[in-house]
Amino acid sequence: MVRQKLNIITLGVKDLEKALEFYEHGLGWKRSVASQGDIVFFPLGGIILALYPRHLLAEDITINDDGKGFAGITLAINTKSETETDDILTLVQSLGATILKPAQKVFWGGYSGYFKDLDGHIFEVAFNPFVQFDDNDNLIM
Amino acid sequence: MVRQKLNIITLGVKDLEKALEFYEHGLGWKRSVASQGDIVFFPLGGIILALYPRHLLAEDITINDDGKGFAGITLAINTKSETETDDILTLVQSLGATILKPAQKVFWGGYSGYFKDLDGHIFEVAFNPFVQFDDNDNLIM
Numbered sequence: 001m002v003r004q005k006l007n008i009i010t011l012g013v014k015d016l017e018k019a020l021e022f023y024e025h026g027l028g029w030k031r032s033v034a035s036q037g038d039i040v041f042f043p044l045g046g047i048i049l050a051l052y053p054r055h056l057l058a059e060d061i062t063i064n065d066d067g068k069g070f071a072g073i074t075l076a077i078n079t080k081s082e083t084e085t086d087d088i089l090t091l092v093q094s095l096g097a098t099i100l101k102p103a104q105k106v107f108w109g110g111y112s113g114y115f116k117d118l119d120g121h122i123f124e125v126a127f128n129p130f131v132q133f134d135d136n137d138n139l140i141m
Numbered sequence: 142m143v144r145q146k147l148n149i150i151t152l153g154v155k156d157l158e159k160a161l162e163f164y165e166h167g168l169g170w171k172r173s174v175a176s177q178g179d180i181v182f183f184p185l186g187g188i189i190l191a192l193y194p195r196h197l198l199a200e201d202i203t204i205n206d207d208g209k210g211f212a213g214i215t216l217a218i219n220t221k222s223e224t225e226t227d228d229i230l231t232l233v234q235s236l237g238a239t240i241l242k243p244a245q246k247v248f249w250g251g252y253s254g255y256f257k258d259l260d261g262h263i264f265e266v267a268f269n270p271f272v273q274f275d276d277n278d279n280l281i282m
Contacts, residue, residue: 001169006185009150009216013260018237022259026236028142044147045277046187054260071212073262075150095167096159118163119154119195121214136186 002088005077005137006047010124012054012065012072016040019051032141034131043141061114061122062101069120076124078131078139082111088125089113143229146218146278147188151265153195153206153213157181160192173282175272184282202255202263203242210261217265219272219280223252229266230254 013019016038023029023042032041032048038056042049054072058065061074079085085103092115093099100122103113112126132140154160157179164170164183173182173189179197183190195213199206202215220226226244233256234240241263244254253267273281 004168004170004183004185006150006188006190009147011258011260011262015259018259022233022236022238026232027145029145042145044145044187046185046279047147049147071214072260073212073214091167092163095163097163117152118156118159119152119213121152138187 002077002091003137006075007078007137007139008041008048008050008076008124010050010052010057010074010076012057012070012074013051014054016051016053023049023051034141041141046136046138048139048141060101060106061124071120071122074114074122074124076126078133079125079127080133082127085111085113085125085127089115092117092123143218143232144278147216148219148278148280149182149189149191149217149265151191151193151198151215151217153198153211153215154192155195157192157194164190164192175282182282187277187279189280189282201242201247202265212261212263215255215263215265217267219274220266220268221274223268226252226254226266226268230256233258233264 029042032043035041038053040051097115097117100114106112110126110128114124116122134140170183173184176182179194181192238256238258241255247253251267251269255265257263275281
């Protein structure tokens with residue numbers, strides 16, 4: 001059993017400034033103060049939309065962005081421990097998902113892995129020790 | 142200004158039964174009673190994950206699923222009127238988005254259109270007269 005929750009939708013973008021013109025200035029969406037550097041977060045109430053340079057997203061997943069197959073979008077399940085991350089990746093692999101990046105310590109201080117489901121949709125399973133959850137398992141951002 | 146909200150993530154799937162083996166039986170996620178026919182909804186708290194046959198999703202967007210460019214995933218903004226749908230599509234077009242399907246009456250009884258953002262991510266903007274929103278603008282499902 002996996003908590004019935006997704007925490008972050010990440011859109012890979014070619015030009016972050018142009019994407020911000022669209023989402024932040026154009027739609028009028030307010031960024032989270034947790035935004036930093038190349039990543040900008042928009043809390044949507046129950047899930048967070050993140051904008052992140054597409055080549056860095058591909059690099060984080062450890063796949064080639066060669067125009068074939070990488071949709072440039074990921075869905076993140078945020079876990080509450082490294083063990084939960086491991087358990088989910090083990091489960092989804094047993095269900096036929098493909099592990100794209102085994103769970104590991106990552107540069108931003110968390111512990112994360114990626115899988116793709118039976119249809120190639122890419123999910124990150126991440127433990128971030130710097131975030132907190134509210135009572136509805138939403139990330140507080 | 143557009144309400145800072147996304148309501149539905151739709152994953153196009155090649156084989157709905159296999160996808161249900163993964164999400165419903167494998168992960169243990171509970172479907173909404175609003176699921177019917179070829180579409181299955183999983184409420185995630187703040188957003189809904191939908192599984193829908195990929196070829197029907199492409200057909201709904203009115204694009205070819207020729208292996209080039211269609212990521213097989215859409216994000217939906219649910220509006221509260223046909224006018225709001227029109228207004229959002231007009232706004233995003235003025236911001237450089239591409240209208241894939243002008244807003245129109247659709248087979249399930251709603252009024253919907255599709256656009257892609259500057260990076261090709263596909264959004265539906267839909268008024269569904271049969272759904273209600275809670276106080277946080279979440280669809281009640």
